[in-house]
Amino acid sequence: MTELRRVLGVDPGLAATGFGVVDGDGRAATVVTLGAFRTSAKHARAQRLAEISEFIGALIEEHQPQELALEQQYVARNVRSAFAIGEVRSAAMVAAATRGVAVYEYAPAAVKEAVTGYGAAPKEQVRHMVMVQLGLSEQPSPLDASDALAIALTRLAELPVEEALARTARVGDGARRDEA
Amino acid sequence: MTELRRVLGVDPGLAATGFGVVDGDGRAATVVTLGAFRTSAKHARAQRLAEISEFIGALIEEHQPQELALEQQYVARNVRSAFAIGEVRSAAMVAAATRGVAVYEYAPAAVKEAVTGYGAAPKEQVRHMVMVQLGLSEQPSPLDASDALAIALTRLAELPVEEALARTARVGDGARRDEA
Numbered sequence: 246m247t248e249l250r251r252v253l254g255v256d257p258g259l260a261a262t263g264f265g266v267v268d269g270d271g272r273a274a275t276v277v278t279l280g281a282f283r284t285s286a287k288h289a290r291a292q293r294l295a296e297i298s299e300f301i302g303a304l305i306e307e308h309q310p311q312e313l314a315l316e317q318q319y320v321a322r323n324v325r326s327a328f329a330i331g332e333v334r335s336a337a338m339v340a341a342a343t344r345g346v347a348v349y350e351y352a353p354a355a356v357k358e359a360v361t362g363y364g365a366a367p368k369e370q371v372r373h374m375v376m377v378q379l380g381l382s383e384q385p386s387p388l389d390a391s392d393a394l395a396i397a398l399t400r401l402a403e404l405p406v407e408e409a410l411a412r413t414a415r416v417g418d419g420a421r422r423d424e425a
Numbered sequence: 426m427t428e429l430r431r432v433l434g435v436d437p438g439l440a441a442t443g444f445g446v447v448d449g450d451g452r453a454a455t456v457v458t459l460g461a462f463r464t465s466a467k468h469a470r471a472q473r474l475a476e477i478s479e480f481i482g483a484l485i486e487e488h489q490p491q492e493l494a495l496e497q498q499y500v501a502r503n504v505r506s507a508f509a510i511g512e513v514r515s516a517a518m519v520a521a522a523t524r525g526v527a528v529y530e531y532a533p534a535a536v537k538e539a540v541t542g543y544g545a546a547p548k549e550q551v552r553h554m555v556m557v558q559l560g561l562s563e564q565p566s567p568l569d570a571s572d573a574l575a576i577a578l579t580r581l582a583e584l585p586v587e588e589a590l591a592r593t594a595r596v597g598d599g600a601r602r603d604e605a
Binding site for chain 2: 289290291292294295298299318319320321323324325327328329330331332333334335336338339341342343347348
């Protein structure tokens with residue numbers, strides 16, 4: 246049996262960063278908390294990044310997730326948006342890594358595949374499957390939170406595979422020991 | 426007379442982040458410290474970003490600069506490099522903004538213009554003028570440190586202009602008071 250793992254999924258955005266803390270073992274999962282953290286466009290960009298980093302830090306200290314999961318982007322409308330997205334993602338990664346929380350990143354297609362079984366699923370289908378997998382009767386609001394939950398579920402979906410690999414490795418170790 | 430201002434210039438890079446702390450008033454400037462902080466490619470990216478953020482934070486706490494100056498990039502070889510550069514810059518901005526240090530950003534041409542008087546100056550000329558302006562007998566090493574000093578000097582070069590504007594504003598205030 247896989248132990249329960251607590252994962253913080255984050256969907257980073259300068260204006261609104263979605264978050265969702267999920268407990269699961271890759272088979273069943275439940276929401277611990279979810280929401281979106283907003284920053285004001287009246288604040289300087291560096292200040293907004295610091296607010297996001299401090300918020301994620303506080304969330305980690307309150308809920309003690311073992312891991313943080315993020316979407317890894319490889320595309321952006323243009324180079325300038327890519328700079329901006331990288332900045333916000335980094336604010337979240339710094340908050341996690343300074344607290345010893347491991348960071349996992351997933352391509353958008355990997356999130357869709359993990360949550361719906363189909364790597365090119367439309368956003369609506371991903372959001373519907375998030376509700377189904379987490380037993381939610383309502384659409385998580387705002388939608389940034391739903392996207393963050395999808396990312397957390399993507400990490401949790403890897404656990405049974407990791408467990409199987411670890412078992413194989415243990416069998417392998419045993420075999421090597423027998424030969425020695 | 427302009428008060429001395431202490432500025433931390435940073436040239437962010439995932440492998441090596443150049444830094445230089447400079448005291449100046451926009452007319453004369455002296456180096457407080459300079460160098461480059463390196464991270465190991467063996468560490469996870471999130472870990473490296475956290476190390477950079479923590480290093481910049483420690484530098485701020487030790488030398489107490491009032492401001493941090495960074496190069497603002499608008500171009501990158503490709504979208505993927507833009508994400509990476511944004512991530513490292515954010516790690517430095519978060520370190521500054523969480524400690525109440527104001528962040529200033531300059532386009533590469535503005536740095537060249539401020540340091541050499543010519544916005545399309547070659548890198549070598551910028552590095553030479555950094556030595557001249559700071560009274561250094563040797564090229565700062567590594568070159569990332571020299572680039573960080575150039576960025577700090579760019580911020581300091583604005584001070585006489587800011588001071589002149591502030592004086593104008595005070596004269597204007599007086600005139601308005603006379604009319605009342």
